[in-house]
Amino acid sequence: MLIDIRNLSIFADTPQGEVRVLDRVSLQIAEGEIHTLVGESGSGKSLVARAIMGFVNPNWRIQADRLWFKGTDLLNLTAKQRREIIGVDIAMIFQDAARYLDPNTTIREQLKEAILDEDVKATFWTRSKAKDEYARNLLLKMGVKNYEQVLASYPFELSDGAAQKVMIATAIAHRPHLLIADEPTTAMEPLTRAQIYRLLAQLHQRFKMSILVITQDLNTIMQETDRITTIYCGQIMETGHKNTMLTKPLHPYTDALNYTSLVQTENLKPRDRLKTLPGIEPTLQNMPKGCRLGPRCRYARQNCIMRPEITNLKEHSYYCHHPIREFENSKNKGENS
């Protein structure tokens, strides 16, 4: 297992007191898979990524049974040890790539800076030229044909799609084992969006890179992803292979998300809410007890105020007292009797 997170909780310090922003999140990412984490805005997707990267607000309290990367517990490392792992083995790309590129330096300089000396086989005096070559190659692999022009540009001169490709090139310059893509395409045209996801899928195949995709836009990634995990208000709802999640979800939340992605028009903006369920998401200070979906779930019953335990099926798991089929079964029985 590349990533193995068990019962990760993050407690945020707010003026109203401490709130549990992530509630016992478990997530496993296998070597070589594309895993998609999907949920409404504010559900905690970016926080999960930040917990892996070690970017959580230092005033927030983190608790976990394990937060493992390749068998090493990231929580037991010193900041320096952690930076060494993150710097080489895990890379992250963000939604608004241009904001993370340095506005004052050319793409050539930024890319060359991301390339380590050991990435290129060169002597001291040929190194700069070798890195130049490596940078051109990286951009070519990203499908950037006018790479000379892009290399000479400053970030503001690039389109969103081109900036994102540069960001990906920077992130994968030294072949990380895990690439975390946090809503890498939300602000883009549907065509560019599909292109970026296809690019990620190619990188995954070519370099056997594992990828964690964070998105609200299941449609575009559906073809490329292997497994899907749904998250709501800081609680994991269900995990499974994409076909299972699409055609036989057991959790009402996954079912609602599927329905939404079928009916929703393509252009979700970064802060848009998925119109999945009746009602609105509770605020952090007013999280429902037990299963946080409870008040918005049409299958909810009294015992949902107790947090459901995980149910593990074959390569499929969920947290729900009344999974869809059980309910349908009992409904059918009721109708027959």
Ligand SMILES: Nc1ncnc2c1ncn2[C@@H]1O[C@H](COP(=O)(O)OP(=O)(O)OP(=O)(O)O)[C@@H](O)[C@H]1O
């Ligand atoms: N710096 C912060 N201060 C206070 N609350 C925060 C902060 N960062 C995140 N949160 C809260 O933590 C929760 C999870 O946020 P997170 O950014 O992980 O959501 P998300 O699923 O990535 O949403 P989006 O789809 O909008 O990016 C939200 O309720 C958010 O309001």
Ligand SMILES: [Mg+2]
């Ligand atoms: Mg986010």
